[in-house]
Amino acid sequence: MIKVKPTSIRLDEDQLRQVDTYAQKRKIDRSQAVREILATGLLEKRKAKALEEVRRRSWSIWRGAEYAELTYRAFLELLRTENVPFPLTLEDLADEFETNSSEQ
Secondary structure (H helix, E strand, O other): OOOOOOOOOOOOHHHHHHHHHHHHHHOOOHHHHHHHHHHHHHHHHHHHHHHHHHHOOOOOHHHHHHHOOOOHHHHHHHHHHOOOOOOOOHHHHHHHHHHHHHHO
């Protein structure tokens, strides 16, 4: 079971209205709605960071996929849909393979 801790946040009226609308549509309480919205937002931020680091060639595709909490194939698809260049040379590909092989 996941341990949750209480916290408080300040939302403007429009944000609160959007959270409440989301909660009503999902038939959940406001706290659960905020947790779901936050989890989705955090995951999207992780994906964006992973895409940027791979784009800058600071991270391998494997590392980006892991950070974004995606499979390698799903991350490749994300790279494609986000038009992130896939600039792998044969050396890069060998490094990717070696990194993946050594982690298993």
